[in-house]
Amino acid sequence: MRFVDEYRDPDLARKLSEEIAGLVEPGRKLKLMEVCGGHTHAIYKHGVEDLLPDEIELVHGPGCPVCVIPMGRQDDAIAIAERPEVVFTTFGDMLRVPASNGSLLDAKARGSDVRMVYSPLDALKLARENPDREVVFFAIGFETTTPSTALTLQRAQAEGIRNFFVFCNHVTIIPAIRAILDSPDLRLDGFIGPGHVSTVIGIRPYRFIARDHGRPVVVSGFEPLDVLQGVYMILRQLRDSRSEVENQYSRVVRDEGNALALRAIAATMELRTTFEWRGLGFISQSALKLRPELSEFDAELRYELPGVRVADPKACQCGEVLKGVIKPWECKVFGTACTPDHPIGTCMVSSEGACAAYYNYGRYAGRRRRHPAPA
Amino acid sequence: MARDEQEVLDAIERRRRRPVRRLLDAHVTLAHGAGGKSSHALIEALFLPELGNPLLDPLADSALLEANGVGPRLAFSTDSYVVKPLFFPGGDIGELAVNGTVNDLAMSGARPLCLSAGFIVEEGFATDELRRIAASMGRAAREAGVAVAAADTKVVERGKADGVYVNTAGVGVLERTVELSASAIRPGDRVLVSGTLGDHGMAIMIARGELELEVELQSDTAPLASLVAALLDATGGVRVLRDPTRGGLATVMAELALSAEVGIALDERALPVRAEVNGACEILGIDPLYVANEGKLVAVVAPEAADVALAALRGHPLGADAALVGEVRGEPPGLVLLETAFGGSRVVDMLAGDPLPRIC
Numbered sequence: 001m002r003f004v005d006e007y008r009d010p011d012l013a014r015k016l017s018e019e020i021a022g023l024v025e026p027g028r029k030l031k032l033m034e035v036c037g038g039h040t041h042a043i044y045k046h047g048v049e050d051l052l053p054d055e056i057e058l059v060h061g062p063g064c065p066v067c068v069i070p071m072g073r074q075d076d077a078i079a080i081a082e083r084p085e086v087v088f089t090t091f092g093d094m095l096r097v098p099a100s101n102g103s104l105l106d107a108k109a110r111g112s113d114v115r116m117v118y119s120p121l122d123a124l125k126l127a128r129e130n131p132d133r134e135v136v137f138f139a140i141g142f143e144t145t146t147p148s149t150a151l152t153l154q155r156a157q158a159e160g161i162r163n164f165f166v167f168c169n170h171v172t173i174i175p176a177i178r179a180i181l182d183s184p185d186l187r188l189d190g191f192i193g194p195g196h197v198s199t200v201i202g203i204r205p206y207r208f209i210a211r212d213h214g215r216p217v218v219v220s221g222f223e224p225l226d227v228l229q230g231v232y233m234i235l236r237q238l239r240d241s242r243s244e245v246e247n248q249y250s251r252v253v254r255d256e257g258n259a260l261a262l263r264a265i266a267a268t269m270e271l272r273t274t275f276e277w278r279g280l281g282f283i284s285q286s287a288l289k290l291r292p293e294l295s296e297f298d299a300e301l302r303y304e305l306p307g308v309r310v311a312d313p314k315a316c317q318c319g320e321v322l323k324g325v326i327k328p329w330e331c332k333v334f335g336t337a338c339t340p341d342h343p344i345g346t347c348m349v350s351s352e353g354a355c356a357a358y359y360n361y362g363r364y365a366g367r368r369r370r371h372p373a374p375a
Numbered sequence: 376m377a378r379d380e381q382e383v384l385d386a387i388e389r390r391r392r393r394p395v396r397r398l399l400d401a402h403v404t405l406a407h408g409a410g411g412k413s414s415h416a417l418i419e420a421l422f423l424p425e426l427g428n429p430l431l432d433p434l435a436d437s438a439l440l441e442a443n444g445v446g447p448r449l450a451f452s453t454d455s456y457v458v459k460p461l462f463f464p465g466g467d468i469g470e471l472a473v474n475g476t477v478n479d480l481a482m483s484g485a486r487p488l489c490l491s492a493g494f495i496v497e498e499g500f501a502t503d504e505l506r507r508i509a510a511s512m513g514r515a516a517r518e519a520g521v522a523v524a525a526a527d528t529k530v531v532e533r534g535k536a537d538g539v540y541v542n543t544a545g546v547g548v549l550e551r552t553v554e555l556s557a558s559a560i561r562p563g564d565r566v567l568v569s570g571t572l573g574d575h576g577m578a579i580m581i582a583r584g585e586l587e588l589e590v591e592l593q594s595d596t597a598p599l600a601s602l603v604a605a606l607l608d609a610t611g612g613v614r615v616l617r618d619p620t621r622g623g624l625a626t627v628m629a630e631l632a633l634s635a636e637v638g639i640a641l642d643e644r645a646l647p648v649r650a651e652v653n654g655a656c657e658i659l660g661i662d663p664l665y666v667a668n669e670g671k672l673v674a675v676v677a678p679e680a681a682d683v684a685l686a687a688l689r690g691h692p693l694g695a696d697a698a699l700v701g702e703v704r705g706e707p708p709g710l711v712l713l714e715t716a717f718g719g720s721r722v723v724d725m726l727a728g729d730p731l732p733r734i735c
Contacts, residue, residue, distance in 0.1 A: 010718040017718075045662075047719015096406075109402035118586065118659075224717045329380050335387035340727030341412035342399055351660065361721040363384055364712055 007223030008046070016228045017051040023235040024055040031057050031187065032234055033324055035177060036194035037064030037352025038222045044361035046224035056231065059186070059324035060357075062176045062280065063194055065141040066093045066350035067322055070278045071310040073169055074099035077138050080167060080303050081112045087130060089123040090138040092116045093350045098343060100310055120152035120166070127156070127164035136165045136299050144196040146170045146288065147261035150268040153294055167299035168289050171275065173197050174205050175286035179277075181213050185325045190234035192227065193219035195249045200265075202257030203245050210243040221249040268294055276309060278346060279319020318345035321354050328358040335359060388709055392633065395419045410621030411726030436618070437483040439549065450485035452476055453544035459733045461508065461538050463582040465574075465593030468541055469508035471669060471735060473515035474598045475620070476545040481600040482616045482672065484555045484607060485547030489524035490516065493542035498533040505539065512541075519598035521545065551607060559614040560635035565681040566701040567674045569602060569694040570595070572624055573652045573666030579734045581655065588658065590651045597670030602693045609687030612680025617673045620735060622726050625664040627673055628701075628711045629725045636708045641701035641723065643716045664713075665726050667734045675703065 024030065034040055040060045043049060049058060062068060078099050081088035088104070095105045095116060108114040113133075117123050120137050127135035139149045149166060156164045173194055180186065193206055198219045206217045216237035220230030230248045237244060247253055268291055275287030290298040312318060316338070317331040328334055328347065338344040340356055347353035351360075398420040406413040418434065430438040437450035456472040466474075473490065480487040492512065496505065516523055574595040581590050599618065607613060619627040624646075632639045648656075648663045656663045670693060676684045681699060688694030711723040 008717045010716065013718050044721060045715070046717040047715045047721045048717070050719035051717075102401075105404045105406065106400075106402060109404045122585070224715075224719070327380075329383040335383055336390060339390075339412075341406075341416065359387075360724055360727075363387065363722045363724075364707070364710065364720065 007221070007225045009225065012225055013051055013228060016225065016232055020051075020056070020228065020232050020235060021053045023232070023239055024053050027055070029055055029057060030189045030235075030238070031059050032190045032192060032231060033059040033061045033180070033188050034192040034227070035061035035063045035173065036192075036197065037067065037350065037354075038194075038196065039192055039220065039227055040064070040354050040357050041352050042222050042224055042227055044357040048224050048227050049362070051228060052231065059188065060321070060328075060354035061324055062180065062277070062322045063142060063173060063197070064322070064347070064350050064352040064354070065145065065171070066097060067318065067346040067353045068171060068176070068277045068280070069094075069097065069140055069169055069346065070276045071099055071312055072276065072306070072308050075101075075310055076305040076307060077167060078102075078104060078107050078112075079306055080136050080299055081107050081114050083134075083303065085134050086113065087126055087133045087135045088112065088114045088138065089117045089126060089135060090114065091118075091140065094138055094140060096343065096349050097346055098349075120149050121155075124152050124156055124161065124164055127161055128159075131163060134163050134165060134302075136167055138169070139166050140169045142171055142173050142194070142197050143200040143265075146265050146269070147200060147258075150261075150264040153268045153290070153297055154264060156297060157294065162296075164297060165299040165302050166290060166297055168269065170269065170288040171277070172286055172288070173201075175283045176277065176280060177206075177209065179280050179283055180323055181209065181215075183323060183325075185323065188215060188324070189238065190216040191218070192230045192234070193217045193245070195219060195221045195226070195253065198247075198249065198253045198257070200258050200261045203247050203253065203255050206245045210245050214243045216243050217245045219245070219247045219249050219253055221252065267291075278312065279322040313344050316345040318347045318355075321345075321347050328355040331355070388707075392709060406727075409726065410626060413727070415725070435483065436479040437485065437547070439483060448549040450480050450483040450547040450549060451544070452479040453542065454479060455540060455542040456735055457537070457540050457733050458579065458735050459537060460579075460582055461504065463594055464578050464591075466596040466669075467508060467511050468539065469510075469512035470515040471594075471596050472541040472543045473512050473519060473521070474596050474669060475735060476543040477519045477521060477598045477600055478618045478669075478672075480545050480547035481598075481603040482555070482618050483547070483549070484551055484553055484603065484616070485549045486604070487519060487521045487545055487547040487600050489522045490543050490545045491525040491527075492523050493527045494529070495536050495540040495542075496528065496530050497536040497538055498530055500538050508539065508541075515598065519600060553607060553611060553613065555613065555615050557615050557631050557634040560631065560637055560675050560703055561614070561677075562637060562703050562705040563678045564614055564675050564703040565678055565699055566628070566639065566641065566703070567676060567681070567685055567688060568619075568624065568647065568698055568700050569599075569672045569674070569688050570670070570696040571647045571649045571652070572619070572668060572671065573648060573656065573663035575669040576623070576666035576734050577652045577655050577663075580659070586659070588655055590655055592649075592651050592655070595668055595670035597693050599670065599672055599693065602672065602688065602691045605691045605694075606674060606684060606687045610676065610680040610683045612677035613684065614675040614677065619668050619671060619673055621667050623663070623665040623667055624673060625662070625711070625723045626725045628723060631675065632711045633709045635703075638704040638707045638709075639701055639711045640704055641711065641713045643713055645698055645700045647696045647698045664723060669735065678702075
């Protein structure tokens, strides 16, 4: 497949893998965090860890949009979905996220009108086609998905659509990275920076990581070769005792980001004072809400929500997984009480969640060396 | 105290092998119909305790019956069709309902003889469309060499069914001595597929028009009985046959690995997948290994039979793109591994969740 196969070339991968092996100091362990869930998914799906030396440990970061939504917000979403006048629209992954009383899929089975969409524009289309219903879009995601919500809001406003509402849960990546760097639990040697988020925000916002924390950042693409090259570029910085923000994904990411997308976000949304993240707790100025001028589209103002902070189930350690403090398999319920078919925590739901990726794809990792892969 | 990775992995494997005794869900959700783990839980924890018997318990594509030990054994199977849209590139619900049950019978090695057809029609459904569906069932039945020997029609109020649902059941006769069973699988056996993967599921997704992808893609719905006959005529080395419908190749292989207590290694580079299917999957974040097929089979064959079996498949019009895609290993028991085209490896497990509702 053009534009894909060239980033999955096994011969290039082997060469890069050898060069990476040449850059590590035997016995000196390095912890690199891939911030973005898209990377986590690619790493397990393509078996990228098989091509890395034992010295390198990839630590999975908080950049999984489904994973970071706290239980209380999911309860709010279900409360909206249960209203008889509402058609509740959501990305597929959110359907299965457990809340206090089951998931959106369960709410649907109990009679709520919950529909999966691929884009907020699909939700807006539903609103146009069903003028007697109230169509609510469950907006989640980092700066990657925020622009599409912003543009949809602008279009709804321009068309004067009155029955479309957004339940806004958009979050921003920088405060989450900051929280991880400030956390005493974890010593990281470098970051594989988010690719798609950076197409919007550019690479400058990561400078504090290199400057204030002395850690290399390489913004990387999502093909397995991109990830390998990202690792290689971090190791080169470490070898040269540099800490800079580099852009491996320059075929897509421009240093300054996408001004048009940023303007659309700024025109429709503003920072919340604070927002709760699953596992990371409340982080100030880390999420967006609709601007007052767009309050007529704001589901949080339209509907009465429980708005209660709900603690995660006691056994669930998604928070520690999201911070990279523990590996998925170190969680007390991983693979036993919490599985992809009956998830307890969000990390086991999303295909970008570290637990789901490890469970579905990476489970063999521990035995791999004793029983090599097929020739 | 951190858990030991190996212990955790072992615990997961033990758990995967245990039958599901308790259904945790209070309501049926779409996931229970998707053919993955939730479907298994529903069958094992709800239906089998009430309906289980030696004929049903193996949960094979067909039950094998013996009429008082007299005459040849019979294969018996049933399937219901709720596909949306009813008409799609490459076929429609009628053709699918015939081919699906014909294929379930064929996978047991039987020659399909006759089918029953049950129609649940929604009030207001256009008779023209119903006639088209009946006509295409007739054509498919003739092509597969089966008779529709019994039929039933029910009409339900508007809004209580989505146009039309079709159920078919079928009977076939086992004329061969070969025992096709997962328990016959041995380390060293080879895994063959009869053609490109994911065509049906992806054609349906695109036919729904929700994705606004412009791709020319046809369902692969086809009756496989003659392909099976050609394969079984060519070699006695076939261990087991499966048709990878809902849940795709991944789910079938995971089921075989678990029930035969063997490891199965698949080679991603050898998997035949059309560029269009690959491209659409890439955009949607779906793995073609999990996408449904309605005209393909998987054969596990003895190592010495692999070449003959592959040639037999390729010599048939429905097997022209057949490929050798993997082999059976002793280790790790119960697990399917995929060597990725990139040079790494990963586990292939049954599907959890439901990316493609109502594909068949």
